[in-house]
Amino acid sequence: xxxxxxxxxxxxxxxxxxxxxxxxxxxxxxxxxxxxxxxxxxxxxxxxxxxxxxxxxxxxxxxxxxxxxxxxxxxxxxxxxxxxxxxxxxxxxxxxxxxxxxxxxxxxxxxxxxxxxxxxxxxxxxxxxxxxxxxxxxxxxxxxxxxxxxxxxxxxxxxxxxxxxxxxxxxxxxxxxxxxxxxxxxxxxxxxxxxxxxxxxxxxxxxxxxxxxxxxxxxxxxxxxxxxxxxxxxxxxxxxxxxxxxxxxxxxxxxxxxxxxxxxxxxxxxxxxxxxxxxxxxxxxxxxxxxxxxxxxxxxxxxxxxxxxxxxxxxxxxxxxxxxxxxxxxxxxxxxxxxxxxxxxxxxxxxxxxxxxxxxxxxxxxxxxxxxxxxxxxxxxxxxxxxxxxxxxxxxxxxxxxxxxxxxxxxxxxxxxxxxxxxxxxxxxxxxxxxxxxxxxxxxxxxxxxxxxxxxxxxxxxxxxxxxxxxxxxxxxxxxxxxxxxxxxxxxxxxxxxxxxxxxxxxxxxxxxxxxxxxxxxxxxxxxxxxxxxxxxxxxxxxxxxxxxxxxx
Amino acid sequence: xxxxxxxxxxxxxxxxxxxxxxxxxxxxxxxxxxxxxxxxxxxxxxxxxxxxxxxxxxxxxxxxxxxxxxxxxxxxxxxxxxxxxxxxxxxxxxxxxxxxxxxxxxxxxxxxxxxxxxxxxxxxxxxxxxxxxxxxxxxxxxxxxxxxxxxxxxxxxxxxxxxxxxxxxxxxxxxxxxxxxxxxxxxxxxxxxxxxxxxxxxxxxxxxxxxxxxxxxxxxxxxxxxxxxxxxxxxxxxxxxxxxxxxxxxxxxxxxxxxxxxxxxxxxxxxxxxxxxxxxxxxxxxxxxxxxxxxxxxxxxxxxxxx
Numbered sequence: 001x002x003x004x005x006x007x008x009x010x011x012x013x014x015x016x017x018x019x020x021x022x023x024x025x026x027x028x029x030x031x032x033x034x035x036x037x038x039x040x041x042x043x044x045x046x047x048x049x050x051x052x053x054x055x056x057x058x059x060x061x062x063x064x065x066x067x068x069x070x071x072x073x074x075x076x077x078x079x080x081x082x083x084x085x086x087x088x089x090x091x092x093x094x095x096x097x098x099x100x101x102x103x104x105x106x107x108x109x110x111x112x113x114x115x116x117x118x119x120x121x122x123x124x125x126x127x128x129x130x131x132x133x134x135x136x137x138x139x140x141x142x143x144x145x146x147x148x149x150x151x152x153x154x155x156x157x158x159x160x161x162x163x164x165x166x167x168x169x170x171x172x173x174x175x176x177x178x179x180x181x182x183x184x185x186x187x188x189x190x191x192x193x194x195x196x197x198x199x200x201x202x203x204x205x206x207x208x209x210x211x212x213x214x215x216x217x218x219x220x221x222x223x224x225x226x227x228x229x230x231x232x233x234x235x236x237x238x239x240x241x242x243x244x245x246x247x248x249x250x251x252x253x254x255x256x257x258x259x260x261x262x263x264x265x266x267x268x269x270x271x272x273x274x275x276x277x278x279x280x281x282x283x284x285x286x287x288x289x290x291x292x293x294x295x296x297x298x299x300x301x302x303x304x305x306x307x308x309x310x311x312x313x314x315x316x317x318x319x320x321x322x323x324x325x326x327x328x329x330x331x332x333x334x335x336x337x338x339x340x341x342x343x344x345x346x347x348x349x350x351x352x353x354x355x356x357x358x359x360x361x362x363x364x365x366x367x368x369x370x371x372x373x374x375x376x377x378x379x380x381x382x383x384x385x386x387x388x389x390x391x392x393x394x395x396x397x398x399x400x401x402x403x404x405x406x407x408x409x410x411x412x413x414x415x416x417x418x419x420x421x422x423x424x425x426x427x428x429x430x431x432x433x434x435x436x437x438x439x440x441x442x443x444x445x446x447x448x449x450x451x452x453x454x455x456x457x458x459x460x461x462x463x464x465x466x467x468x469x470x471x472x473x474x475x476x477x478x479x480x481x482x483x484x485x486x487x488x489x490x491x492x493x494x495x496x497x498x499x500x501x502x503x504x505x506x507x508x509x510x511x512x513x514x515x516x517x518x519x520x521x522x523x524x525x526x527x528x529x530x531x532x533x534x535x536x537x538x539x540x541x542x543x544x545x546x547x548x549x550x551x552x553x
Numbered sequence: 554x555x556x557x558x559x560x561x562x563x564x565x566x567x568x569x570x571x572x573x574x575x576x577x578x579x580x581x582x583x584x585x586x587x588x589x590x591x592x593x594x595x596x597x598x599x600x601x602x603x604x605x606x607x608x609x610x611x612x613x614x615x616x617x618x619x620x621x622x623x624x625x626x627x628x629x630x631x632x633x634x635x636x637x638x639x640x641x642x643x644x645x646x647x648x649x650x651x652x653x654x655x656x657x658x659x660x661x662x663x664x665x666x667x668x669x670x671x672x673x674x675x676x677x678x679x680x681x682x683x684x685x686x687x688x689x690x691x692x693x694x695x696x697x698x699x700x701x702x703x704x705x706x707x708x709x710x711x712x713x714x715x716x717x718x719x720x721x722x723x724x725x726x727x728x729x730x731x732x733x734x735x736x737x738x739x740x741x742x743x744x745x746x747x748x749x750x751x752x753x754x755x756x757x758x759x760x761x762x763x764x765x766x767x768x769x770x771x772x773x774x775x776x777x778x779x780x781x782x783x784x785x786x787x788x789x790x791x792x793x794x795x796x797x798x799x800x801x802x803x804x805x806x807x808x809x810x811x812x813x814x815x816x817x818x819x820x821x822x823x824x825x826x827x828x829x830x831x832x833x834x835x836x837x838x839x840x841x842x843x844x845x846x847x848x849x850x851x852x853x854x855x856x857x858x859x860x
Contacts, residue, residue, distance in 0.1 A: 059818070062635040069590065141597045144605065148595065163597040216636045234637065234645045235810035236719055260718065263814075264805050266701065267717050271808070274708045274716035434585025434823055441593070472593045 038531050040552035046253065047531065047550040054545075055268045055280040055526075056259035059235055063216040065198035066138040069146045071282075071541075074198050076238050076259050079545050080223040081201040082246075084112050084131070084180070085192050089547045091458070091538030093192050097126055097202065097224065098180070107187025107494040114178040119245035120204050121221075121228040128174030134202040135182075136160075136167040147199040150456065153188040187494035190459035196542065197457065226252045226546035235261055240545075253549035269527070278532050278550075282524040282541055286406065289346055292527065299527045302347040303537030306356050307454035307522035308463070309348070311399075311414070314446040315515050316477035319397055326387035326395065327514040330448070331366065332380035333421040334414050335373050340520050343413050344406070348520040354507055355463045356455070356521045356539070361500050364507040366514075377421050384422045395424040401450035402436035410519070411450065440475045451475070451516065458540055460503045461490065467510055478515030554851070558844065565840045569833070573623070576832040577616055580825055587632040587823040606632065606826075619829065628830035633822040639830035642815060647834070649719060650804070650811035654796045656731045661738035661792070666785065668739070669746025670773070673781075676751055684743065691740030696799055700733040700806045717808040730807045734799050738792055742785055750781040779853055786850055790843045797835055 039045055060073035065081050068074060086096035095101075098112040118126040139148050141163045148161035155171025171183035184191060194200060203215075204222035211220040221229045226248065227240035238259045242252055260277060262268035265285035269292075271277045282305070284292075292300050313320035313327050320327055336350035352369035355361065368376050389395050399415060401407040411428055418424040426448070431439060439445055453473075455462040465471055468487055469479030483506050490502035510516065524541050531553040535543075588594055588602055603609045606629075607618060622629055628639035637645075672684040707729060708716035720726045753759060754777055762772045801813035812831060819827035851857045 059634065061633055064636070067635060141595075141601055144598055144602050146590065146592065146594060146598075148598070149592075161595055161597070213636070233719075233810055234634070234642060235814055236808070261808055261810070263818075264808060267704075267806055267808055270701070270704050270709055270716040271718065274712065276716055276718060432585070433821070434589050437589045437591065438585055473591065 036553060038551050038553045043551075045552040047552045050254045050550050051256045051258065052254050052532070052545055052548055052550060053258045053260060053276065053278045055262035055272065055277045056238075057261075057281040057283075058263050059261050060238065060259075063221070063229065063232070063238070065201040065203060066134070066143050066145050066147075068198055072259070075543070076240070077198045077201065078225070078542060079227045079240050079257060080221070080225045080229060081198065081203070082118075082225045083195045083197075083201050084114075085195040086544070087196050087538070087540070087542050089534060089536035089538065089543070091540055091542070093196070096196075097131075101192075107189070108184045110182045110184070110191065111175070112180040112182070114180060115247050116178055117247045118224060119247065120224050121243045121245055122204075123245050124204070124206075124222070125177075126202060126224050127177050128180040129177070130202045130205065131180050132170075132172050132174050133205050135172045135200065136170050137203070137208070138199050139170065140167050145199065147197065147456075150194050150197045150199040153184045153186070153191055153194070155183045155185055157185075186492045188491075189494075189496055189499060190457055190461065193458045196540075226544065227254075227257060230256070237261060246546075248546070252546045254545055257545045272527050272529075275529070278529045279535065280527045282526050284525055284527060286344070286346060289525075296527070299530060300525070301528050301535075301537055302523050302525050303541075304349065304357060304539055305454070305522040305524045305541055306358075306458065306539045307452065308351065308354060308356055308518055309410075309452045309520050309522060310354070311448055311517040311519065312451040312476045313448050313515055313517070314443055314475075314477055316443055317447065319395060320447060322387065324512065324514045325383045326389070327517065328366075329380045329383035329387060329422060330418060330424070331514055331517040332368055332376040332383070333424075334417050334517070334519065336519055337373075338417075339410055339413055343409050344520070346525045347523050349523065350520050351518045352511070354510055354516065354518050355460045355503075358458065358460055358539075360496060361460045362504055364504055364511055366511050380421055384424075389422070389424070391423050395422065395426070397424070397426045397447045398429055399426050399448050399450075400429050400431065400436070400439065400446055402433045403430045407450055414519075443475060443477050446475075448517075449475075452522075454522070455540075460500070460507070461487075464490070464503050464506055467515065476515040478513065480509055480513060483509045554848070558848070561844050561847070565837075565844075568840060569836055572836045573620070573829070573833055574616070576829055577619060578612075580820075580823070580828050581612065583823065585823055587825060589823070606630070623833065628833070629826040631824055631827050633818070633824040633827065639826045642827065643812060643830055643834055646810060646812035646815055649722075649809060650797075650800055650813060652722075653727065653730050653734060653803070653809065653811060654793075654800055656727060657734035657738065657796055657799075658789075658792065660731060660735040661742055662785070664735070665739045665742025666746050666778075666782070669743035670750050670778070670781070672743065672747045673750035673754065674773070681747075685747070688740035688743045691736050692744075694736075696733050696737060697802050697806065699736055700729070700803060703729050703733055704806075717806075719809050730803050730809055733806075734796060734803050737799070738796065741792075742788065745784050745788055746781060749784045750777065753777045753781045756780075783850070783854055786846060786853060789849075790839075790846045793842050794839060797839075 056075055057072045060076055061070050062068050062073060063076060063080065065077045068077060082096045084096055084098040086094050088094050097114060097118050099115045101110055101112045103110055114126065114128055120126060135151060137143055138145055139151055139157055139160045141161060151157045156165055156169045159165040160167050160170055173181055175181050202224060207220060207222040208215045214220055218229050218231055223229065226243060226246045228243040230241040231239040240257050242249065242255050246252065262281055268277060268280055269285055269288050272280050315321050340348040340350045352366040353363050355363060357363055368379060399411055401411050408430065415426045415428060418426050440449055453463060453466060464487055466473045467478065467483065468474065469484055486502045486506040490499045493499040493502060524537060528535050531551040532548060533551050534548040588599060594602065607615055619629065628643065631637055631639050631642060634642060668684055672681045675681050704716050707714045714728055715726050718726065759772060759777055762776050800811055801816055804811040804813040815827055816831050819831060
């Protein structure tokens, strides 16, 4: 059976060769020396045992795609469930449970043609009615979902989530058994991308109704993805196995996938080195990087991630409530390359802009981004003086961050730079995460504080919306009418280029006013064994195990 | 003896009530809440969530509700792990912790008593000194240092044992965690045994036994060991507490799905019911274990009588 599988995948194999030619194995530890060459004699042979072991971070909070939050749970849900739209390993949107779709000229009506051969893991067909049920359930306030906003573009979704309208008013209906129509409030160019989010995944109505809260248990769960739930050992691992009814089962190579709980990062690397884990979680213990670079550089995969690490100013309180000069001075005084290259060392991308690099969007930068650091520091001093501070009258402020070693190290570097360049006296204070969240949200104690944002979907709007004056996530207190107006225009705009222009102009305002101080864009840093075939990093860090396979080794 | 046991068990009830009340109100007094996250919940949904977990009721009512649930053996639903109840989580984690902790205690007792006795018999010889310095090292090196070192040597370099996880629960998966957990206890127990054994061997009744010409092996096993074990037995109570707290660290390092990790994760996530569940469970366990230790004491030491 294995040989036929390898014959079926000529394209994938070519990729595999180019990816895995590097992994000789002889650079590893003694016990691994006698290992056969990876990929067998031809370099493309599949291993006898097709099992993949993911390091998956913390324990998933739930496997219910609608109530789920957190990356570990989503990683598993993407293997168990399939939305209308899928992502290829490089992140491109490709047909999922829907074979094709049509978008009306005004960009407000999407008509999806579902695959007629799509099946649930018990053999039931996946129908348009399943999707209508699931979208309604996902928004129903009784479901207690955190991610209803993902579906906000759909007609009446907001009101339903707020409990102001019955769920049957949702703008989603089945035209026939395999045709689904979704109506949007306004053209939303990134809507297809939202359909890869677990909040839009279908779930199997009869099992949910039969088992209630226990529908996610092994034995109860019925799912429509390439894999189905086999075992869930709390705090240890979740195991999924091939779903024989999946429409593309013949191109699925892995038989079993393990999602290991790897809360302890050092432990994860030890298990990786002992060949118990094939792909680590997206953040690995930074202390281990020098060893990794020295010994297994070919297995280290660093790739851009849709996130920004930044500091925020509370613009409601002194000393940062006066105007952009002081905030800009602090922003310019930080040498971002020292932070990324010497403090963090894992390839983070220094930035003077808010939105991470995205296709179809021209990234905005502070005007000083193209200057040398010396020029920026001179400008920082000028602005600092302009804001009324001097050596005799230095800025005295407090920096607040959530307790974590990396945050502390970055904050130490940043405050030292403020001291050195400007003479500012900024002291550090840390709080445990949950306490920090409350303090930051209250906006009554904070002055300058740590912040970070990971995009919910692959579009600049997921960053732009944070600093709308109505946004619940805007913990700076900053608001700007023109910024809000541009976001409103962008939401109603169907023309992609015009829309991008609105969002770019909004970002430029944000960077001019500087309620936030961007430092770097995140990267994913993980180790991948040379025998894992098909792996490709992507900016959302979304992966589907059905695209992967294990080479002979 | 029976009356004593019943009295002790009854006496445990107020102890546990105080424990439950303290834990219940302290975790709620901690700033931050179980539903806090970067993106705040919609008001409607937050209200529904609070209603589901009865957080919208006055605190004393929540407390009474919790006590009522406990009486029926119901620890409530977990805030963080929504697919499970706390009872299910404890029932999943405890057998694992029990196996690791129990094996570690047995190992610590067997090795500690043997090594300690040998050191006592060979007092002030090279064997004694080396055993005692090794055990001093064992006490001083914390298990979060020892465990990764063992993994590095036996799992990464030698490849003999798994580096982490419980796998199918086989012996190989248990070796390193059990040893890491047992080492400090072995060290402590061997020192305790040595000390009390030396004292016992010098006592009159041993001299009498020797004078009667009993073989040394019989003197040691029949007469000396039992009294020499008394301090070890009284140490078993604290040792259990130490193994439980040690398992929090060890389970994290070895990615073992035991109860200890729920303690830490539950507290960080403000998973009120999970933290309460683990506290109540461990509290009860320690109370019961201390009672067993006291009963064992009566059996070992004829001077102790409970009536």
